Amino acid sequence: xxxxxxxxxxxxxxxxxxxxxxxxxxxxxxxxxxxxxxxxxxxxxxxxxxxxxxxxxxxxxxxxxxxxxxxxxxxxxxxxxxxxxxxxxxxxxxxxxxxxxxxxxxxxxxxxxxxxxxxxxxxxxxxxxxxxxxxxxxxxxxxxxxxxxxxxxxxxxxxxxxxxxxxxxxxxxxxxxxxxxxxxxxxxxxxxxxxxxxxxxxxxxxxxxxxxxxxxxxxxxxxxxxxxxxxxxxxxxxxxxxxxxxxxxxxxxxxxxxxxxxxxxxxxxxxxxxxxxxxxxxxxxxxxxxxxxxxxxxxxxxxxxxxxxxxxxxxxxx
Numbered sequence: 001x002x003x004x005x006x007x008x009x010x011x012x013x014x015x016x017x018x019x020x021x022x023x024x025x026x027x028x029x030x031x032x033x034x035x036x037x038x039x040x041x042x043x044x045x046x047x048x049x050x051x052x053x054x055x056x057x058x059x060x061x062x063x064x065x066x067x068x069x070x071x072x073x074x075x076x077x078x079x080x081x082x083x084x085x086x087x088x089x090x091x092x093x094x095x096x097x098x099x100x101x102x103x104x105x106x107x108x109x110x111x112x113x114x115x116x117x118x119x120x121x122x123x124x125x126x127x128x129x130x131x132x133x134x135x136x137x138x139x140x141x142x143x144x145x146x147x148x149x150x151x152x153x154x155x156x157x158x159x160x161x162x163x164x165x166x167x168x169x170x171x172x173x174x175x176x177x178x179x180x181x182x183x184x185x186x187x188x189x190x191x192x193x194x195x196x197x198x199x200x201x202x203x204x205x206x207x208x209x210x211x212x213x214x215x216x217x218x219x220x221x222x223x224x225x226x227x228x229x230x231x232x233x234x235x236x237x238x239x240x241x242x243x244x245x246x247x248x249x250x251x252x253x254x255x256x257x258x259x260x261x262x263x264x265x266x267x268x269x270x271x272x273x274x275x276x277x278x279x280x281x282x283x284x285x286x287x288x289x290x291x292x293x294x295x296x297x298x299x300x301x302x303x304x305x306x307x308x309x310x311x312x313x314x315x316x317x318x
Contacts, residue, residue, distance in 0.1 A: 002294040003250055003286075006268060007039030007046035010288040014270030015105065015215060016057035017290065018304040019260020026260060028290060029055040029072075031104075032274045036072065038084070041261070041292060049085050056103030059114060062306040071133075071307040073103035073116040078133050078140065080309065091309075092140040094118070094131050101127060105153040105215055105256070110161050111181050112136055112308025115145075117152025117166065125150025125170065132184060136308045145186060153256075154216040154226060157181075158239065159302060165192065165224055167213040172197050174213050174226065174237070192224070192241040204230065204252060204280050215256020215270070219299040227254035227269060234269060236297075251287045252280055259301020267293040 012032035019026055020038075027038045031054045039046040053075040061071045061080060069082040071091075078092040094103070096118060106116035113134045120128040129147035133140050154167035154174055164179040164186065172195040178187030198209040211231015218224055222239040232252050236245040253272040260266055273281060273288035281287055 001247055003291045004294055005286065006041050006044075006290040006292050007037065008044060009037055009039075009046050009048060009290075010273070011037075011270070011290075012274040012288060013255065013272045014288065014290060015255050016055075016107070017256055017258035017268050017270050018059065018107070019258055019264075019266075019268070019301075020060065021260070021264075021303060024262065026258070026268055026290065027058065028256075028258075028270050029058055031055060036070075039290070041266075047084070052088070054102055056118070057106035057116060059106075059108045060304065060306045061309050062112070063309050063311070067306075068309060071108075071114050071309070073106050073114070075102040078114065078116070078142075091135065092133050092142050094142060095144065096127070096129070104128075104151060105155055107155055108305040108307050109157060109181065110305055111184075112306060113184070114307045115155055117149070117155060119151045120149070128152050128168075130155075130166065133307075134184075135310060137310055139311070143184070146189075153214050156216050156218040156224060157302075158218065158222050159220055160222070163239075165216065165218070167216070167226070169212050169214055169229065172212045174216075174224070174241070176241075193237055193243070195228075198230070204277050205283065214254070217257045217259050217301050219259060219297070219301050220264075221299050223299065225257040225259065225267070225301075227257050229253050229255060229272070234267070247293065249291065251284045251289075251291070252276065253287065254291075259297065261292075261296070263296065264300030264303070265296035265298070267297050269293075 011030035017028040036049040058072040076098040104119040118128040128149040130145040149168040151169040174192040175189040211228030214229040258268040
């Protein structure tokens with residue numbers, strides 16, 4: 001299938017794309033490039049917002065029903081900005097050592113809480129966790145949902161708000177959990193899909209490895225769309241975990257999927273070039289770009305959810 005390039009920026013590690021329907025713009029972050037970005041796919045006009053630390057993810061924010069800027073998960077905490085490019089104010093710290101761990105994949109749930117999974121950068125990992133930040137009723141409160149992971153990715157919720165999805169990328173496993181959104185209570189993890197690991201002799205650019213699950217999106221029918229890092233493809237899984245589609249990408253390392261555009265049926269995919277072999281980058285010159293599938297998908301995606309901030313109070317200005 002044909003792909004188009006979105007915007008003018010080349011990222012080291014693009015992630016966390018989401019579509020703002022009211023603006024008809026795509027937002028994403030460059031983790032290694034320490035920036036947030038947004039683009040108008042119709043014109044290609046792109047804006048870059050430099051940040052003081054690596055942003056794992058970001059989301060729109062709302063106070064009393066009105067847009068009130070942005071929430072961002074940086075390496076050393078959760079920050080709010082009143083507008084694009086505005087001053088950052090830390091509203092919460094996450095309970096880990098930012099010398100060895102950083103924020104990674106995340107987004108807001110349908111109740112307005114910001115979920116952030118982390119990446120443990122130490123050899124072997126094992127200390128990453130999923131956190132939930134709730135500021136709906138006052139100052140932000142942080143809840144640890146689970147730990148023992150290495151690189152948490154693939155966060156998403158089913159349309160009926162009863163199932164939560166995630167992946168610990170190095171395990172090659174996508175998990176599902178029953179979820180009570182009102183109480184924010186989770187059931188035990190079960191395997192939605194288990195992928196085969198890479199062999200010890202596998203080399204980039206060769207056959208025999210399908211990639212590992214990275215960032216994801218969910219459509220209105222409950223299908224789970226997942227970027228397969230090092231697999232050069234995006235998969236659509238059914239709510240039961242069956243592979244419905246495999247769509248090849250022109251890059252080896254797609255990082256996250258977003259469904260947006262005017263009808264919610266344009267597939268956007270962020271990609272990575274950080275740490276990739278020079279011969280791979282020569283073969284895949286679009287690595288680091290944001291891509292849009294030229295052909296619309298059949299089912300639209302769920303809309304982006306906003307962070308509900310009761311006070312929008314500025315704390316710990318940077």
